[in-house]
Amino acid sequence: MRRAVCPGSFDPVTNGHIDIVQRASALFDEVVVAVGVNKSKNRLFTPEERIEMLREACAGFDNVTVDGFTGLLTDFCAQNGIHAILKGLRAVSDFDYEPPMAQMNASLTDVETVFVPTSPEYSFLASSLVKEVAMFGGDVSALVPDFVHRALTKRLAERAAEQG
Numbered sequence: 001m002r003r004a005v006c007p008g009s010f011d012p013v014t015n016g017h018i019d020i021v022q023r024a025s026a027l028f029d030e031v032v033v034a035v036g037v038n039k040s041k042n043r044l045f046t047p048e049e050r051i052e053m054l055r056e057a058c059a060g061f062d063n064v065t066v067d068g069f070t071g072l073l074t075d076f077c078a079q080n081g082i083h084a085i086l087k088g089l090r091a092v093s094d095f096d097y098e099p100p101m102a103q104m105n106a107s108l109t110d111v112e113t114v115f116v117p118t119s120p121e122y123s124f125l126a127s128s129l130v131k132e133v134a135m136f137g138g139d140v141s142a143l144v145p146d147f148v149h150r151a152l153t154k155r156l157a158e159r160a161a162e163q164g
């Protein structure tokens with residue numbers, strides 16, 4: 001059984017993530033989307049909300065499950081019999097950041113990182129950018145699923161009201 005993990009914070013899930021998960025699901029027998037739930041002040045959505053949105057977004061993929069993880073990704077892999085980490089590569093910054101991470105993870109445990117190039121239409125797409133553009137009223141409806149767009153609009157309005 002070839003099992004891979006797609007890790008990330010998914011705050012929130014975008015069409016770029018879904019594209020990568022879909023491609024992972026075609027390459028591997030089983031795919032676990034692992035949502036990092038380590039404490040961070042900068043998240044817009046709670047771990048439970050991020051996991052729930054991913055479950056809805058991935059509902060159409062039979063061999064994909066969604067789980068949360070804390071601590072080291074390599075420990076999560078060891079606990080779940082996962083030997084492959086699948087990552088999408090977008091901009092030059094990903095090319096700088098990802099190889100050392102992959103080498104570190106390989107040195108910690110028996111796990112290989114598989115890089116998949118982003119689909120060109122999503123190469124600019126990142127959760128952080130979606131949130132920033134949406135916060136200033138930009139239209140991000142083509143970049144995330146409809147239900148995520150609704151949740152994003154609602155949460156940003158709540159945040160704006162909180163901040164007066």
Ligand code: ADP
Nearest residue numbers: 007008009010016017020087088118122125127
């Ligand atoms: P992080 O919180 O590590 O920055 P994200 O939650 O934004 O990560 O994304 C998780 C992973 O999904 C990234 O490491 C990357 O591999 C992949 N990914 C995200 N957006 C895209 C995209 N537009 N195209 C391809 N891969 C992507």
